[in-house]
Amino acid sequence: xxxxxxxxxxxxxxxxxxxxxxxxxxxxxxxxxxxxxxxxxxxxxxxxxxxxxxxxxxxxxxxxxxxxxxxxxxxxxxxxxxxxxxxxxxxxxxxxxxxxxxxxxxxxxxxxxxxxxxxxxxxxxxxxxxxxxxxxxxxxxxxxxxxxxxxxxxxxxxxxxxxxxxxxxxxxxxxxxxxxxxxxxxxxxxxxxxxxxxxxxxxxxxxxxxxxxxxxxxxxxxxxxxxxxxxxxxxxxxxxxxxxxxxxxxxxxxxxxxxxxxxxxxxxxxxxxxxxxxxxxxxxxxxxxxxxxxxxxxxxxxxxxxxxxxxxxxxxxxxxxxxxxxxxxxxxxxxxxxxxxxxxxxxxxxxxxxxxxxxxxxxxxxxxxxx
Amino acid sequence: xxxxxxxxxxxxxxxxxxxxxxxxxxxxxxxxxxxxxxxxxxxxxxxxxxxxxxxxxxxxxxxxxxxxxxxxxxxxxxxxxxxxxxxxxxxxxxxxxx
Numbered sequence: 001x002x003x004x005x006x007x008x009x010x011x012x013x014x015x016x017x018x019x020x021x022x023x024x025x026x027x028x029x030x031x032x033x034x035x036x037x038x039x040x041x042x043x044x045x046x047x048x049x050x051x052x053x054x055x056x057x058x059x060x061x062x063x064x065x066x067x068x069x070x071x072x073x074x075x076x077x078x079x080x081x082x083x084x085x086x087x088x089x090x091x092x093x094x095x096x097x098x099x100x101x102x103x104x105x106x107x108x109x110x111x112x113x114x115x116x117x118x119x120x121x122x123x124x125x126x127x128x129x130x131x132x133x134x135x136x137x138x139x140x141x142x143x144x145x146x147x148x149x150x151x152x153x154x155x156x157x158x159x160x161x162x163x164x165x166x167x168x169x170x171x172x173x174x175x176x177x178x179x180x181x182x183x184x185x186x187x188x189x190x191x192x193x194x195x196x197x198x199x200x201x202x203x204x205x206x207x208x209x210x211x212x213x214x215x216x217x218x219x220x221x222x223x224x225x226x227x228x229x230x231x232x233x234x235x236x237x238x239x240x241x242x243x244x245x246x247x248x249x250x251x252x253x254x255x256x257x258x259x260x261x262x263x264x265x266x267x268x269x270x271x272x273x274x275x276x277x278x279x280x281x282x283x284x285x286x287x288x289x290x291x292x293x294x295x296x297x298x299x300x301x302x303x304x305x306x307x308x309x310x311x312x313x314x315x316x317x318x319x320x321x322x323x324x325x326x327x328x329x330x331x332x333x334x335x336x337x338x339x340x341x342x343x344x345x346x347x348x349x350x351x352x353x354x355x356x357x358x359x360x361x362x363x364x365x366x367x368x369x370x371x
Numbered sequence: 372x373x374x375x376x377x378x379x380x381x382x383x384x385x386x387x388x389x390x391x392x393x394x395x396x397x398x399x400x401x402x403x404x405x406x407x408x409x410x411x412x413x414x415x416x417x418x419x420x421x422x423x424x425x426x427x428x429x430x431x432x433x434x435x436x437x438x439x440x441x442x443x444x445x446x447x448x449x450x451x452x453x454x455x456x457x458x459x460x461x462x463x464x465x466x467x468x469x
Contacts, residue, residue, distance in 0.1 A: 060418040
């Protein structure tokens with residue numbers, strides 16, 4: 001019988017939540033790496049028991065952990081992320097130039113085809129890759145060559161937080177950086193282009209339609225339609241039907257179009273999910289009501305999903321990597337909050353139940369569908 | 372043997388008890404002890420000193436014999452009490468964050 005493994009990164013360790021395909025009863029394992037920040041933990045699509053975790057601490061720096069047995073045991077692997085050459089400077093909060101400095105790994109994306117190959121998105125923003133199971137990491141510096149000195153940190157730092165691999169073209173990758181925008185490579189990461197045409201950031205940028213500088217919060221796509229990309233920007237939900245060449249807004253009737261994560265239903269490429277947050281100055285749900293919004297039309301027309309979610313006095317945030325879907329026939333959704341709850345839905349968002357309520361603040365959630 | 376006490380999180384990482392003992396050839400300097408610690412436990416590389424530059428990480432301190440050695444150059448010889456094993460070198464995660 002199939003099963004689900006939910007990988008949860010928190011401010012104080014990693015937790016692994018497992019269930020059968022019924023998704024009724026859950027076993028909670030953890031904390032793994034107790035006391036450390038786990039920005040992201042994700043398994044290989046081709047070898048689900050191969051899991052990589054980004055472990056970091058303001059005191060002790062960055063580590064990468066690898067498991068080959070589904071998270072039962074772990075091995076600390078390569079943790080040196082050296083920029084290729086002199087990385088130069090980027091724009092600082094006050095508009096001056098500031099040296100590029102490695103701080104942490106925000107996102108780990110194992111290859112779709114090779115469990116030894118993993119992409120890592122880091123702060124200060126850059127993309128690294130390992131091809132030896134995370135023993136060594138090499139930067140793909142062509143990304144920073146795309147007007148890097150104009151990039152600036154968002155409130156959370158200047159981070160490369162999103163990586164999407166195209167299932168139909170192994171040379172095509174999308175990345176997103178706060179606050180630089182979205183970027184695409186079509187040659188395996190050697191050269192990159194900004195793909196921000198159509199984005200409008202009138203509150204954040206002097207030139208609202210600048211080529212780079214947009215505060216993109218998250219990207220999502222359905223594997224069967226890799227040219228259709230959805231975006232939660234700082235403000236605005238957007239979609240592109242041409243692999244990011246152009247974007248248009250699909251915020252529609254959302255109560256607020258600020259938010260962090262965005263996800264696509266596993267079997268319905270036009271069904272997408274966001275979790276609206278009131279504003280960039282008040283990082284909590286509008287009216288104290290925790291609502292996931294679903295569009296079955298690829299945007300613009302949204303419905304609130306509330307069953308099982310707190311509808312009063314809820315003031316948590318849901319961070320950009322903390323929403324995930326499984327691929328069971330009845331698509332499951334999972335999200336974690338800064339209040340330490342992880343909610344699950346086994347019916348595409350119609351009904352929700354908390355798996356756990358009292359974890360440390362959740363930084364990331366990934367779902368693995370196991371055979 | 373040189374005794375070194377490392378913080379809780381690094382003990383967990385290196386899978387050691389509270390105190391470790393290291394053989395260090397004279398002269399027993401701060402840098403030589405840290406080199407020996409990292410050679411014996413490679414997982415600690417980068418956690419006490421930055422990769423490459425070997426600069427002390429901002430929230431790490433080195434204490435011994437009631438003194439703060441954090442600002443001392445790495446080639447400074449450690450006190451005789453440390454060389455003799457009577458006192459440990461303490462690697463401390465500075466208290467910060469309230």
